Amino acid sequence: MIKNVHEYYVYILTNIPNGTLYIGMTNDLERRILEHKTGSVEGFTKKYGLKTSIYFEVHQNVNEAILREKQLKKWKRQWKIELVEKENPKWKDLASGWYS
Structure with a gap:
């Protein structure tokens, strides 16, 4: 796969559903998640x-x-949860299977 060098990712991590949230930004999502x-x-x-x-x-x-990372970090916790649940209602690990 040829990677577009002009892709940047804003991401959210957790430990458990509705647990602690972390927001980050990277230009290499797979490496950073690993x-x-x-x-x-x-x-x-x-x-x-x-x-x-x-x-x-x-x-x-x-x-x-x-700017998006900074914006999300300022959001209320409930807004962050709603953003996650809109796209990933079961809080599944989106990186599951990336490293097999």
């Missing part, structure tokens, strides 16, 4: 066991992605 899943990077996600990818969006412009 880092979270393996706990290879110290920080908030490792501390709270946030390994389940429950939502992501694709952006073509890095500034747009950064």
Whole structure:
């Protein structure tokens, strides 16, 4: 698969349905989610066991992605939950099967 170098992702992780939420941004979603899943990077996600990818969006412009990440981080928790449940009502791990 040829990867478009101009793709940026805003994503949300959790530990359990309706659990702690983490919002991040990356230009390589598969690598970044793997880092979270393996706990290879110290920080908030490792501390709270946030390994389940429950939502992501694709952006073509890095500034747009950064603005969206900041916007979502300012949202009320309920708005974030509604965003996730609109696209992923069962809170399934969207990265399940990516690394087999």
